[in-house]
Amino acid sequence: MTSPHPGLTRRHALMGLGVGALALAGCTADPGSGAGDGTITMWGSWSGEQIGQLEKQIAAFNAAQSEIEVRYEAQELVEQKLLTAIAGGGVPDIVLWDRYQTAVYAAKGALAPLGELVERDGVDLGAFYQPPVSEMTVDGTLYGLPLLVDNRSLFYNRELLTEAGLTPPGTWTELADAAEELTVRENGRLKRAGLMLDDPGLFNIWLLQAGGSLLGADGKSVGFNSDAGRAVLDFWDDLLRRRKVFELGFGDGVDAFAQRNAAFKYDGPWALSTYDAVDGLSYGVVPPVTGAAGTGAITGGFGLVIPEGAPNREAAWTFAKWWTTNAANGVDFARISGWIPATVAAAKDPFFTEDEHYAAFITAMDYAQVRPTVTGYADVEALALLPALEKFMAGELSAAEALAQAETQGNQILGENA
Incomplete structure (x- = not known):
């Protein structure tokens, strides 16, 4: 990230x-x-x-x-x-x-x-x-x-939440429920995303919230193929395929949040000036929502x-x-x-x-962590984890298959850099 x-x-x-x-x-x-x-x-x-x-x-x-x-x-x-x-x-x-x-x-x-x-x-x-x-x-x-x-903290469209009588979410469940309620489809087409899920690179944040670790206990192997890793992908699957709060390709080439076509998105402080400049956009920011294991953020x-x-x-x-x-x-x-x-x-x-x-x-x-600094981990993210997550998001791999594939390739990369 x-x-x-x-x-x-x-x-x-x-x-x-x-x-x-x-x-x-x-x-x-x-x-x-x-x-x-x-x-x-x-x-x-x-x-x-x-x-x-x-x-x-x-x-x-x-x-x-x-x-x-x-x-x-x-x-x-x-x-x-x-x-x-x-x-x-x-x-x-x-x-x-x-x-x-x-x-x-x-x-x-x-x-x-x-x-x-x-x-x-x-x-x-x-x-x-x-x-x-x-x-x-x-x-x-x-x-x-x-x-x-x-x-990355959670941006929300204040006007949409107020109209729906909702308050900013603090947990995975609250976020999922609010995102589902604020999703709009017309004639089967997504018109407003409840939550932008366009960046699988944020998997590391969700993993921490689920109690997982990017590295194994030995510090020499990947740790994301775990119960926590599967919990993240199961949650994403629920958002994508059951609640249908987002679909791949939505918002490509534009900023859906700035256009008021997304209720929630994760973004960084560099986005504040962009949204401050959007005429009439009323938005708020809350810390990353908590998962089963509590807080989690990457700096x-x-x-x-x-x-x-x-x-x-x-x-x-x-x-x-x-x-x-x-x-x-x-x-x-x-x-x-x-x-x-x-x-x-x-x-x-x-x-x-x-x-x-x-x-x-x-x-x-106050609780943000950094990504692993072991030699080769950047390549694990770019060459193993992200491609597997993208295939999962596209429905080409199951959660178990995606994590297993990323684990095998990631450990090979770490081994070559040891």
Whole structure:
């Protein structure tokens, strides 16, 4: 569940502070240790409108002190480009990093360990949400600082629920009942989906709610072919084939929720600005509904890493600390971009907790987990689990067949990467 880049600015951007109002924290280190000119290059995959978001935050840092200037350069396939740069020269100083890639690229020698710098400067790793810290730690070595977090929470059309006399659901059963009641068909055709079930990649969230695990107890094999995994697919089967709240292909190419043709959907905080801009759309957000085992959510997002061989390591570290460890700076970037900071104090700021839409995501962060970081698990999802789930959704495989197929292929992938 790698986070999509938001690409849109939250309505609160209009409340943003000027660059001079941002505080500078921890800028005591020597600004350069290589080229030494005080200018550092930041790479990342964010592009389009996202570049403007990053440049506003970078401008705040540049204006807050006089020793370091940060410049952002957007890169396609930034991880692969980094490997090429390490082999041939031109390594950037710092990278806006998809945390889920850390285990893969740390093993390739692309990332510099940061533990010594953390200890030297007394950075409190306990100030961050801990699952993102674990996602950037490989074999006990820290390779980055968490920057931004997300999760998928439940969006609902407030007007539809009010008209039906319903309240936002809190459990699987309540969601199924409400979705069935709000589904509309005309002449046998689905006109309004009760619940968008168009992303089988969210299986991991449902699995946690059912009490399951993506990995087995040994940490070396998959764990989703279980009673909990079958419970998820049985529930999906009930929604799809008995209650008929969704059908494959519905909403393809459009946003059915924005068009008021879906009552419920799971989505991330990046969607808030989209729905805020839809004229007349009244919507709400609640944390993920609970299953038989209780709560369950997955968090993704970004961190900051310093590549191996970065020419201005100390200056890059100063910038990373300024952005990640100062809560005010995290909140200010939220005003610019809509992203949730990985620092708990920043995420608990009233900017989020008193916002009726953000608050659900902050609640879910209290129990959200990260996906397994063992080498090869990303391929298990992409090459084994998701294809099997898609065949199940299409009626080509039973629940038992889909999970068994994904288990066999997934364990083979993990074995090859062991």
